[in-house]
Amino acid sequence: MNAQVIQGLQRWRTIRSTLSGSIGFVPTMGALHEGHLALLKRSVSENDATVLSIFVNATQFNDRADLDRYPRSLEQDIAHAQRCGVDFILLPDHAELYPDDYRYRVAEGELSLALCGADRPGHFDGVLTVVMKLINLVRPSTAYFGLKDYQQYRLIKGMCESFFMETAIVGCETVREQDGLAMSSRNRRLDADARAKAGRLSGLLREARTDEAAKAALTAADMQVGYVQTLEGRRCAAVTLESCDGAVRLIDNVIVDSVDTSEMPGGESR
Numbered sequence: 001m002n003a004q005v006i007q008g009l010q011r012w013r014t015i016r017s018t019l020s021g022s023i024g025f026v027p028t029m030g031a032l033h034e035g036h037l038a039l040l041k042r043s044v045s046e047n048d049a050t051v052l053s054i055f056v057n058a059t060q061f062n063d064r065a066d067l068d069r070y071p072r073s074l075e076q077d078i079a080h081a082q083r084c085g086v087d088f089i090l091l092p093d094h095a096e097l098y099p100d101d102y103r104y105r106v107a108e109g110e111l112s113l114a115l116c117g118a119d120r121p122g123h124f125d126g127v128l129t130v131v132m133k134l135i136n137l138v139r140p141s142t143a144y145f146g147l148k149d150y151q152q153y154r155l156i157k158g159m160c161e162s163f164f165m166e167t168a169i170v171g172c173e174t175v176r177e178q179d180g181l182a183m184s185s186r187n188r189r190l191d192a193d194a195r196a197k198a199g200r201l202s203g204l205l206r207e208a209r210t211d212e213a214a215k216a217a218l219t220a221a222d223m224q225v226g227y228v229q230t231l232e233g234r235r236c237a238a239v240t241l242e243s244c245d246g247a248v249r250l251i252d253n254v255i256v257d258s259v260d261t262s263e264m265p266g267g268e269s270r
Contacts, residue, residue, distance in 0.1 A: 005078060006089065007093075008096075012137065015088070019049060023047060023050075024047035024144065025134075025138045025143040026144050027055075029070065030054040030055075030185070031070070034183050035183040036146075039145070046142065050088070051087065053089075053090040054074065054089065055091070055134075056070055059129060060124075062120050062122055069246065097134075106125065108158070111151065116251065124152070131143075131156050131159070135165060139167075143167050145169065148252060180203055182201075187250075191244040194248060197221060198241055211230055218237070223241055225237070233256060236252075
């Protein structure tokens with residue numbers, strides 16, 4: 001059976017009231033790749049019904065140009081979702097999701113200010129706010145998130161626990177290209193030269209003995225380093241590469257042997 005494509009939230013609320021059994025949910029900003037499809041396939045295999053949302057969330061972009069350049073491929077996304085066996089594809093618009101014009105928002109005061117949050121002010125406020133809204137609308141048993149953005153996963157999981165939300169947050173390991181590059185919608189913006197450099201990112205993170213050594217190796221490979229920091233045994237990094245389509249920011253993390261036993265931002269022991 002083909003997935004139902006739903007654009008109005010009132011229509012979705014009516015449909016949701018008829019559903020029983022377990023509901024799996026995969027929230028995305030579209031431009032689906034094999035990493036997203038792995039999340040969808042897992043949800044389909046573990047739940048009675050699966051909901052995919054596609055929504056490019058403006059509130060998590062601190063750079064308007066980055067928002068404007070974010071890749072969009074709705075028809076292709078719907079076709080991919082159909083092949084995965086998704087039951088519902090939810091396509092909300094900004095006005096419906098933000099009737100208050102973003103006056104009310106969710107904020108976290110420690111982990112969200114580090115790593116990606118340090119140079120993207122307000123980014124995680126937008127992420128947490130839209131995820132809470134979508135979870136409240138879908139009311140899933142389980143929501144699935146890729147671990148490429150480990151910081152985002154930890155924040156969403158922490159939000160759901162802190163607000164007694166009944167949805168289980170499941171992290172799924174990163175799906176990679178043959179050369180190790182983490183699959184990302186932003187990879188579409190890389191030209192051939194930048195793509196070749198990006199393919200070295202995960203290997204350089206994994207091979208370095210320390211975070212500082214990883215920073216030096218990435219800089220030597222002609223990547224502009226935003227940060228390299230190990231959290232809970234994962235070496236997390238953000239780099240920027242110059243491409244013909246402008247600067248492209250990529251994030252990744254790899255599991256490393258050395259684990260710092262100090263506390264991570266947010267007061268949780270690693």
